[in-house]
Amino acid sequence: xxxxxxxxxxxxxxxxxxxxxxxxxxxxxxxxxxxxxxxxxxxxxxxxxxxxxxxxxxxxxxxxxxxxxxxxxxxxxxxxxxxxxxxxxxxxxxxxxxxxxxxxxxxxxxxxxxxxxxxxxxxxxxxxxxxxxxxxxxxxxxxxxxxxxxxxxxxxxxxxxxxxxxxxxxxxxxxxxxxxxxxxxxxxxxxxxxxxxxxxxxxxxxxxxxxxxxxxxxxxxxxxxxxxxxxxxxxxxxxxxxxxxxxxxxxxxxxxxxxxxxxxxxxxxxxxxxxxxxxxxxxxxxxxxxxxxxxxxxxxxxxxxxxxxxxxxxxxxxxxxxxxxxxxxxxxxxxxxxxxxxxxxxxxxxxxxxxxxxxxxxxxxxxxxxxxxxxxxxxxxxxxxxxxxxxxxxxxxxxxxxxxxxxxxxxxxxxxxxxxxxxxxxxxxxxxxxxxxxxxxxxxxxxxxxxxxxxxxxxxxxxxxxxxxxxxxxxxxxxxxxxxx
Amino acid sequence: xxxxxxxxxxxxxxxxxxxxxxxxxxxxxxxxxxxxxxxxxxxxxxxxxxxxxxxxxxxxxxxxxxxxxxxxxxxxxxxxxxxxxxxxxxxxxxxxxxxxxxxxxxxxxxxxxxxxxxxxxxxxxxxxxxxxxxxxxxxxxxxxxxxxxxxxxxxxxxxxxxxxxxxxxxxxxxxxxxxxxxxxxxxxxxxxxxxxxxxxxxxxxxxxxxxxxxxxxxxxxxxxxxxxxxxxxxxxxxxxxxxxxxxxxxxxxxxxxxxxxxxxxxxxxxxxxxxxxxxxxxxxxxxxxxxxxxxxxxxxxxxxxxxxxxxxxxxxxxxxxxxxxxxxxxxxxxxxxxxxxxxxxxxxxxxxxxxxxxxxxxxxxxxxxxxxxxxxxxxxxxxxxxxxxxxxxxxxxxxxxxxxxxxxxxxxxxxxxxxxxxxxxxxxxxxxxxxxxxxxxxxxxxxxxxxxxxxxxxxxxxxxxxxxxxxxxxxxxxxxxxxxxxxxx
Numbered sequence: 001x002x003x004x005x006x007x008x009x010x011x012x013x014x015x016x017x018x019x020x021x022x023x024x025x026x027x028x029x030x031x032x033x034x035x036x037x038x039x040x041x042x043x044x045x046x047x048x049x050x051x052x053x054x055x056x057x058x059x060x061x062x063x064x065x066x067x068x069x070x071x072x073x074x075x076x077x078x079x080x081x082x083x084x085x086x087x088x089x090x091x092x093x094x095x096x097x098x099x100x101x102x103x104x105x106x107x108x109x110x111x112x113x114x115x116x117x118x119x120x121x122x123x124x125x126x127x128x129x130x131x132x133x134x135x136x137x138x139x140x141x142x143x144x145x146x147x148x149x150x151x152x153x154x155x156x157x158x159x160x161x162x163x164x165x166x167x168x169x170x171x172x173x174x175x176x177x178x179x180x181x182x183x184x185x186x187x188x189x190x191x192x193x194x195x196x197x198x199x200x201x202x203x204x205x206x207x208x209x210x211x212x213x214x215x216x217x218x219x220x221x222x223x224x225x226x227x228x229x230x231x232x233x234x235x236x237x238x239x240x241x242x243x244x245x246x247x248x249x250x251x252x253x254x255x256x257x258x259x260x261x262x263x264x265x266x267x268x269x270x271x272x273x274x275x276x277x278x279x280x281x282x283x284x285x286x287x288x289x290x291x292x293x294x295x296x297x298x299x300x301x302x303x304x305x306x307x308x309x310x311x312x313x314x315x316x317x318x319x320x321x322x323x324x325x326x327x328x329x330x331x332x333x334x335x336x337x338x339x340x341x342x343x344x345x346x347x348x349x350x351x352x353x354x355x356x357x358x359x360x361x362x363x364x365x366x367x368x369x370x371x372x373x374x375x376x377x378x379x380x381x382x383x384x385x386x387x388x389x390x391x392x393x394x395x396x397x398x399x400x401x402x403x404x405x406x407x408x409x410x411x412x413x414x415x416x417x418x419x420x421x422x423x424x425x426x427x428x429x430x431x432x433x434x435x436x437x438x439x440x441x442x443x444x445x446x447x448x449x450x451x452x453x454x455x456x457x458x459x460x461x462x463x464x465x466x467x468x469x470x471x472x473x474x475x476x477x478x479x480x481x482x483x484x485x
Numbered sequence: 486x487x488x489x490x491x492x493x494x495x496x497x498x499x500x501x502x503x504x505x506x507x508x509x510x511x512x513x514x515x516x517x518x519x520x521x522x523x524x525x526x527x528x529x530x531x532x533x534x535x536x537x538x539x540x541x542x543x544x545x546x547x548x549x550x551x552x553x554x555x556x557x558x559x560x561x562x563x564x565x566x567x568x569x570x571x572x573x574x575x576x577x578x579x580x581x582x583x584x585x586x587x588x589x590x591x592x593x594x595x596x597x598x599x600x601x602x603x604x605x606x607x608x609x610x611x612x613x614x615x616x617x618x619x620x621x622x623x624x625x626x627x628x629x630x631x632x633x634x635x636x637x638x639x640x641x642x643x644x645x646x647x648x649x650x651x652x653x654x655x656x657x658x659x660x661x662x663x664x665x666x667x668x669x670x671x672x673x674x675x676x677x678x679x680x681x682x683x684x685x686x687x688x689x690x691x692x693x694x695x696x697x698x699x700x701x702x703x704x705x706x707x708x709x710x711x712x713x714x715x716x717x718x719x720x721x722x723x724x725x726x727x728x729x730x731x732x733x734x735x736x737x738x739x740x741x742x743x744x745x746x747x748x749x750x751x752x753x754x755x756x757x758x759x760x761x762x763x764x765x766x767x768x769x770x771x772x773x774x775x776x777x778x779x780x781x782x783x784x785x786x787x788x789x790x791x792x793x794x795x796x797x798x799x800x801x802x803x804x805x806x807x808x809x810x811x812x813x814x815x816x817x818x819x820x821x822x823x824x825x826x827x828x829x830x831x832x833x834x835x836x837x838x839x840x841x842x843x844x845x846x847x848x849x850x851x852x853x854x855x856x857x858x859x860x861x862x863x864x865x866x867x868x869x870x871x872x873x874x875x876x877x878x879x880x881x882x883x884x885x886x887x888x889x890x891x892x893x894x895x896x897x898x899x900x901x902x903x904x905x906x907x908x909x910x911x912x913x914x915x916x917x918x919x920x921x922x923x924x925x926x927x928x929x930x931x932x933x934x935x936x937x938x939x940x941x942x943x944x945x946x947x948x949x950x951x952x953x954x955x956x957x958x959x960x961x962x963x964x965x966x967x968x969x970x971x972x973x974x
Contacts (some may be wrong), residue, residue, distance in 0.1 A: 080545045083848050093544065100538060102545060199545040205774035235776050315772050316577050319588020320542040324640070335583055335638070362579070362769035371771060 004029035005162040009219035011247075012165050016062075023062070023114070026165075027055035030072050030116060034163045035036035039483040040139045042158040044077045045085045045118040054114045066112030069228050074157045074164040077118035077123055079105045079210070080199040084115065084441050087273030088201040089123040089133040089151075092321045092328045092346030102199025103234070104168060104227045104420025111226050116164055118152025123348045124318065125175055125203040127151050128420040132350040137407050140183055141479050142446055147405045149179030149420075154454050156183040160477060166214045169376060170200060172207045173306050174400075174424025177436035180213055181399035184438040184477040186220045186466070187213045189424075191456045192431035193238030196231030202317040203377040204310040205236070207428040217437060217467040222246040224459060234330035243460050251468045256461070259392035260275045264423060266401060272442045273398045276301065277393065280396055280450045282441055284465065292392055296384040301377045302426040306360050308374035309419060309429070314351075315358025320347065353414065363458050382430040389455050394462055397423050399436040399449035423451060433459045436468045438475040489609040490829045493660030494701060501701040502736075504729040505709070506658035506694065510671060510764050512650045513625070513689040514557045519765040520624050520648035521548030521591065528687045532641035540646040542586035547775050550575075554648040555779065557680040558598050558622050559789050560648055564674045564796055565617050567602025569786055573621075579769040584627035584640050592651075595771045597621035598779065604654075604674070605668045605798055615667055616655035625649050629956040650681070656695065656706065661722035668692070668718050669820065673797050677822045696725055696733045697742075707732070712756055724749040728756045753873050758881040800825055808837045817845055823859045832868035836872040843873060847890055863894045872900040880904065881911050885957055896931040913960040915967060918951070921959070922967050925950045936972060949974065 004026055007015070009210030015021045032049045051072050058070035080086045080098035087093045101109070109115070122132040128151025130138040138153045141161035148157040156179030159167050169176040171189035180187030188211045192443040195210040202208060212223035225245045231237040262282060266273070283293055323329035323342030330345050332338030347355070361370035388395065401422055410417045427434040433456070436449040448468065454462035495502040519526060522539035538545045562569050576594040599620035606613045627645035631638050635782045652671065658664055672683035672690060684688050698707035712728060715721045727749075732742050745763070747756040772778075795803070797819045804815040804825075818841070819825045848869065852859060872889060875881045881889060881904055893904050904910055912918060925947060926933055936943040950965045 086544070088544070096544065098543070100543070100547075105923060175672045197545070198547055202775075232548060235549055236774075312771060316579050316589055316771070319579060319581065320544070320586060322583075322588060325541055325586055326543070339581055359769065362771055364769070365766050367769075369772070385646050436597070 005033045006404040008215045009166040010073060010222060017064050023055040023058040027072040027114060028053050030164060036484050037161055037163055039184045040141060040157050040161055041136050042119055042154045042163055043117045044087055044120050044135045045117050047084055047117045051114050051116050063112060068108060068111045068113040070112055071165060072114045073166055074116035074119050074158055075167055076103060076121050076152050076169045078121055078170050081105060081115060087263050089121045089135060091134040094328060097326050100199060103196035103231045107227050107229055114293050119158050122151035123351050123374045125151035125170055125172055126354055128178055128386055132348055134348060139349050140404050144482060145407045147407050149182035151175040152179050156180055156185055159185050159213055168210055168227060170208055170210050172203050172310060174373045174421040176211045176213055177399050177424050177434060177451060178420060180436045182404035184447030185213055185215060186217055186437050188220050188230055188435045190225055190228060190459060191433045193236055194228045196229060196233055196234040196237050198233040204313040206313060207310055217463060217470050218249060221249045221463045226371055232398040240457050245460055245463055248460055249467055250464050251471055253465050253468045256289040257292055258284050258289050259292050259294035261294050261296045261395060261397060263296050263395045268399050273448060276448050277398050280469060282318060283469050287468045294388045294392060296388060298381045298384050299426055300360050302381055302429055303422055304427040305374045305377045306429060307379060308370050311354040311358035312362050312371050315355045317354060334359050378429045381426055383433060385430045394465055395453040397451045399423060399451040403442045403446035403448055427453055432456055433462060435462050437467045437470055437475055488619060491610045495729050497733060497737050497932060498732055502698045502733045503701050504659060505697045505706060506655050506664060506725060507656035509693040510652045512652060512675060514554050514648035515648055515679060515681055516550055516554050516648055516670050518556060518647040519549055520554050530643055532643060536642040540642055548591060556789055558650055560678045561675060561680045562599030562620055562713050563793050564678045565602035565604060567617055568600035570598055570600055571781050573598040573779045575773045576770045577773045580766050583638060584629045586645060591622050591773055592623035593621035604670055606663060607672055608666060615657045618653040618655050620652045623649050623651055626802045640737060664721050665718050673820055677794055677796050685717050688716060692721060694721055694724060696728045698729055698916050708744050711746050713746055715749055719749055720749060723754055724756055729756060811843060816842050826864050827859050831870045835870040836877050839873045843869060863897055865897055868893060868897055868900060875900055879911060880910060882961055885909050911960045912955050912958045913963055915963060916969050918959055918964055921951055921954050922971050927973060928959050
């Protein structure tokens with residue numbers, strides 16, 4: 001008997017198309033496993049009953065021409081879903097039910113996918129460990145009391161634990177790639193403008209991008225193909241010719257030039273990660289790619305730049321959660337009192353911290369010194385990549401400077417938490433695509449990821465390089481189902 | 486005609502103060518949908534019926550620019566002879582209020598769509614140019630209603646997201662009269678362009694008024710105060726007068742003027758402090774990351790340029806050159822686009838001089854009395870034209886014409902038919918007139934004697950008698966000739 005929940009997305013699709021398994025059987029398998037996995041706390045809102053009904057309906061009138069025929073998928077709770085509660089991991093939206101659907105999720109439903117439920121995440125996607133969620137910590141299935149990363153922690157956890165065959169997350173500074181790295185899964189942050197932001201609860205508008213999280217590179221290519229679209233409802237969506245990424249997926253990377261940025265050899269990085277990086281370099285060399293040392297001189301400034309730009313935008317984006325129109329409200333004596341109570345009680349500490357940082361850096365008298373300067377450095381960081389891409393086709397780096405850490409280990413040290421995003425943040429600032437793939441385990445047995453950064457709109461190249469590395473590494477997650485009694 | 490001199494100063498004993506005024510006019514863009522959403526913009530709709538998810542700032546909703554509003558702003562910029570900026574940026578102006586759903590207003594701060602321009606004012610003391618600093622696009626907020634529910638404030642988001650043009654003048658205005666003419670001229674230009682209906686009662690046009698005073702002859706500007714959101718020309722004028730006097734009184738007392746934002750209380754005719762400079766909001770402007778910078782292509786602007794109609798200044802010049810009107814007459818006729826069109830329709834088939842007099846005289850008086858726009862005129866330009874022709878060709882006298890005009894008001898009938906039906910045709914038959922004249926001479930022998938002995942003033946009496954007996958229909962010129970001839974015998 002096949003163990004349904006262990007199959008990859010593409011394998012499930014093949015089984016459905018071959019009429020070996022029905023959508024209902026698949027959905028039931030994931031629902032049952034999800035029911036048994038509550039300890040992981042991956043879900044914020046389950047939509048199992050409705051999912052089973054939709055699966056039945058699909059089986060009654062199956063359409064095998066669709067790209068995700070009858071495939072149940074749980075998604076990060078940052079995507080607004082019609083009629084299904086959408087919280088962004090926050091108390092302030094804990095009762096919010098949208099009357100509309102995000103473009104990215106709609107693209108999946110249009111290709112036959114079925115919503116399983118909404119997955120846990122850091123509050124408003126602000127965090128690197130899923131510990132800022134109002135709905136509690138998420139367990140990494142790799143080991144007990146280990147964070148799954150963040151902010152798409154619930155997505156990574158559910159995917160690695162086989163509670164969903166694939167998922168989507170959002171990545172503002174590493175929120176797809178870091179949790180993918182921490183859970184031994186594949187995560188792609190597409191080029192800014194590739195996936196519509198319409199209907200995604202905004203964190204930092206100029207950095208936010210939705211992307212696929214999957215068990216392997218082929219699944220990733222397919223899901224990206226489904227969710228990426230030009231959308232008139234998002235003014236920053238870009239109208240470019242999108243490829244059939246899964247069809248054009250190829251392990252042939254012969255002659256590709258791959259850059260190794262020397263600035264990414266940061267102080268205090270564990271040897272295991274150095275070794276993994278070297279291993280990765282050997283793999284791509286073995287596939288016939290050419291390795292070139294490159295320099296991205298402004299790398300050191302990326303993190304401080306990010307922690308000015310992102311909170312600035314967030315402070316403004318989150319102003320709409322004021323208790324007036326929807327969501328949580330705490331009654332007050334007057335309007336200002338109501339605002340203060342609602343936002344004090346409705347937001348968690350990390351969100352408040354970032355709203356305050358953002359408000360500060362935009363204040364008159366500080367704007368030029370912080371926000372404006374950060375925007376200038378952001379341009380220089382982008383220039384770094386532009387220069388590098390005159391010589392190379394893609395850039396290979398580690399995904400994170402460490403493997404997953406324990407729950408509670410970094411909650412009182414925000415800067416150490418922020419340092420987790422050191423390799424992922426420059427990519428968002430430059431608007432580039434990047435993929436994280438699992439590449440090995442550290443001595444504790446925790447997964448480590450490699451990141452491949454591409455040219456803007458060249459998702460195909462990094463998918464291909466990832467595909468080739470994946471083939472060489474033969475990575476396998478070692479998960480014991482410890483949370484199932 | 487002797488030109489009046491400019492004379493608006495605030496005087497105290499021997500001191501004379503000049504008043505410096507700058508206006509920030511908020512003009513609602515004439516558009517069927519909002520600046521960043523597809524919601525309708527109709528005035529007077531039921532509360533919260535013209536609101537969509539974007540206007541109410543639901544999570545994940547994004548603004549998408551309305552190209553038509555951009556065109557309207559560019560048109561207005563062209564009408565103000567202004568620089569159209571090829572690149573402009575939408576910024577977020579952050580503040581909290583219940584009727585501001587996003588928690589920020591999308592506006593243009595550093596890089597407005599329209600740069601410097603000008604407006605020419607026709608003042609009794611000559612033409613005056615008022616500089617335009619900039620025009621930018623921004624969203625309107627919703628409306629907080631405090632007086633319906635005793636315990637709660639209600640919010641109506643119908644206006645939330647409606648496109649406004651903020652038109653900022655340079656501090657070139659010097660009196661309430663200039664403000665009056667400036668607002669009217671600006672409104673006239675926008676109405677010609679169809680970019681703003683200028684309806685102040687509906688709030689389509691309102692202004693923040695910046696005022697400072699300085700001793701006459703001084704080159705330095707004084708400290709200014711801003712009076713927020715004044716919604717009629719009359720109130721602007723009253724507010725300026727009050728505020729200028731208040732500032733002068735402070736200076737005369739040796740006190741300082743605080744830079745502050747003030748409100749005009751229409752009931753008390755006073756301005757009062759709303760917030761001082763220290764309490765001013767920090768709006769934390771920054772470029773809206775949801776919108777890319779607005780870049781305009783040359784051919785886009787050129788296309789709009791082709792749609793620009795003849796504007797009041799050009800039309801005025803043409804009326805003067807082509808129709809030989811005085812600048813005064815031309816001004817009156819072009820101020821309102823519809824009036825100028827009515828005028829040109831009338832003179833297609835009738836005398837220009839008479840048409841000018843009849844439109845600016847009888848017709849304006851009628852419209853004024855009935856409180857009607859010229860487009861609602863009970864008398865069509867075609868029929869007015871016919872009436873003028875009846876005068877011109879001697880069918881009726883000017884006096885009878887007024888009677889006919891009165892009769893036309895109710896029915897807008899062809900004046901020829903009225904003249905025939907009512908038998909108002911002018912009596913131009915010399916034999917008939919002679920009969921009347923002889924009858925008058927026969928019945929007023931004493932007056933005739935007096936006239937003949939030198940009391941020539943009595944001639945008017947005889948003319949009056951002719952008109953009376955002919956029921957006003959006598960051709961005046963002919964009647965005069967015959968009277969003169971008969972009385973001199």
